[in-house]
Amino acid sequence: MSNKTIGLSDRLYNYLLSVSLREPEILVKLREETANHPAASMQIAPEQGQFMALLVQLLGASKTLEVGVFTGYSSLCVALALPPDGRIVACDVSEEYTAIARRYWQLAGVAHKIDLHLAPALETLDRLLASGQAETFDFAFIDADKENYWAYYERSLQLIRPGGLIAIDNVLWNGRVADLQDRDRSTQSIRDFNRQLLADGRVTISLVPIADGLTLALKPR
Secondary structure (H helix, E strand, O other): OOOOOOOOOHHHHHHHHHHHOOOOHHHHHHHHHHHOOOOHHHOOOHHHHHHHHHHHHHHOOOEEEEEOOOOOHHHHHHHHHOOOOOEEEEEEOOHHHHHHHHHHHHHHOOHHHEEEEEOOHHHHHHHHHHOOOOOOEEEEEEOOOHHHHHHHHHHHHHHEEEEEEEEEEOOOHHHHHHOOOOOOHHHHHHHHHHHHHHOOOOOEEEEEOOOOOEEEEEOOO
């Protein structure tokens, strides 16, 4: 995985950040702490977080979904962009990782916006559907185990409203998806997902080469 936009020289990437990134201090601190974490490569890039916050604002979103929280950078970006009554349903299985997330959500004053479910995400998504929450979400972000990407996507597609948007992370997988000699299970899962999504006529898609690759899937109105 890559936690900066791939395909750019360091000089050009640093220039990109210097002329575009408006990162609140609380996000800087979270990103810096996460950089020292053994799983730091799971951290999304700051320009991606800012991009997702912009998407949430463009949608006028008030209810969003996150599959895969890690230390909470992406959910904090979204929470800060939501209106005061906005809500995020966040799914993760790690008490350890999300303890960091919870601390920063609290420091940022957005903890009340985030409903964290510590359970396998498919169970949480199925519970949301069973409780009548289909087509009630404005935005969904998928960034969890790659083998279940399609299952997460299918449920998210049911949960978002017409006109809602799903963002799927790591679809370029640090370039490994283009290496046909790479038969790693996660790599192959992302390849399969990308091919399936290309053929899915239920949505309009765009793969944006930001950070590690972010595909946007718009559910038509």
